[in-house]
Amino acid sequence: MSASQDKPKVLRETDDVARSQAHAMLAYARVAALATHEPGTQWPLASRVSLALGDDGQPLILISRLSAHFAALEADARCSLLVSESEIEGDPLRVARMTVLCQALRLDRATHTVERSVARAAFLKHQPEAAMYADFGDFDFWRLTMERASLNAGFGRAYSLSAHDLLP
Amino acid sequence: MSASQDKPKVLRETDDVARSQAHAMLAYARVAALATHEPGTQWPLASRVSLALGDDGQPLILISRLSAHFAALEADARCSLLVSESEIEGDPLRVARMTVLCQALRLDRATHTVERSVARAAFLKHQPEAAMYADFGDFDFWRLTMERASLNAGFGRAYSLSAHDLLP
Numbered sequence: 001m002s003a004s005q006d007k008p009k010v011l012r013e014t015d016d017v018a019r020s021q022a023h024a025m026l027a028y029a030r031v032a033a034l035a036t037h038e039p040g041t042q043w044p045l046a047s048r049v050s051l052a053l054g055d056d057g058q059p060l061i062l063i064s065r066l067s068a069h070f071a072a073l074e075a076d077a078r079c080s081l082l083v084s085e086s087e088i089e090g091d092p093l094r095v096a097r098m099t100v101l102c103q104a105l106r107l108d109r110a111t112h113t114v115e116r117s118v119a120r121a122a123f124l125k126h127q128p129e130a131a132m133y134a135d136f137g138d139f140d141f142w143r144l145t146m147e148r149a150s151l152n153a154g155f156g157r158a159y160s161l162s163a164h165d166l167l168p
Numbered sequence: 169m170s171a172s173q174d175k176p177k178v179l180r181e182t183d184d185v186a187r188s189q190a191h192a193m194l195a196y197a198r199v200a201a202l203a204t205h206e207p208g209t210q211w212p213l214a215s216r217v218s219l220a221l222g223d224d225g226q227p228l229i230l231i232s233r234l235s236a237h238f239a240a241l242e243a244d245a246r247c248s249l250l251v252s253e254s255e256i257e258g259d260p261l262r263v264a265r266m267t268v269l270c271q272a273l274r275l276d277r278a279t280h281t282v283e284r285s286v287a288r289a290a291f292l293k294h295q296p297e298a299a300m301y302a303d304f305g306d307f308d309f310w311r312l313t314m315e316r317a318s319l320n321a322g323f324g325r326a327y328s329l330s331a332h333d334l335l336p
Contacts, residue, residue, distance in 0.1 A: 046203035046250035099213055
């Protein structure tokens with residue numbers, strides 16, 4: 001490897017293998033790291049969320065109003081999700097992972113009643129344990145509309161994916 | 169649970185149990201999510217890093233100059249780490265996790281020679297597989313000086329930790 005001053009070509013051309021891998025990672029993921037901006041300080045915050053894909057292929061999260069990321073997304077809808085292929089044995093950097101940049105929208109019970117109901121069904125199918133608290137007044141579903149992503153499928157296998165690439 | 173308009177008291181008083189749990193999570197973690205700002209857009213980015221604790225108790229990461237987070241930290245040293253207790257069975261939100269807000273410093277080979285060497289030894293003890301690429305010209309160790317953290321040890325068990333609480 002050479003120093004990066006030469007701007008080496010590190011991205012491979014996005015192909016169907018990369019797209020399929022991205023779709024599979026999104027479909028199977030039950031947990032992700034979410035990056036948001038801390039309100040006030042704008043510090044980048046990494047937190048944990050449980051997720052599921054909606055029927056439209058966009059990620060859904062179910063989060064509490066008491067959480068830091070809820071307040072963060074209310075103040076700034078820009079966020080990203082880190083999803084990963086599987087668990088870690090040996091070197092953690094050998095496992096494929098993907099950063100997906102998204103815009104978050106809260107599926108408000110009053111103004112997005114139907115969308116919330118559809119999202120709820122898709123979410124609970126993937127995360128049945130969440131039925132225990134999904135209807136608490138403090139919890140809301142959010143849809144994360146994907147804008148673009150970077151997929152790192154292991155050393156030397158990096159791809160850039162568009163919103164179009166990310167949908168099945 | 170009630171709506172958050174009343175500003176319910178969601179944080180417990182930080183005690184030695186919470187501090188010990190935080191220390192253990194940091195000491196055992198081999199992988200973390202890192203939140204940074206994307207240069208140019210300031211979009212929050214969540215990416216994966218491997219990590220180890222330095223002898224001073226501060227987290228160390230080893231990252232490539234070709235990665236998005238390297239460029240991000242060069243432009244803005246503010247970041248956060250998400251570390252987690254263990255792997256996921258059942259509801260992912262039942263597993264303890266912690267967001268640690270940090271300031272990143274690159275341990276430059278020329279200007280931080282001794283610190284880099286000490287960091288390298290601590291890192292490779294915890295991540296022996298990284299010996300394969302730790303000395304490549306494209307890789308650098310960074311020290312993440314911890315400022316504060318939020319520990320979520322499961323439903324109803326949330327704590328705020330200071331820089332002092334986070335060090336052993």
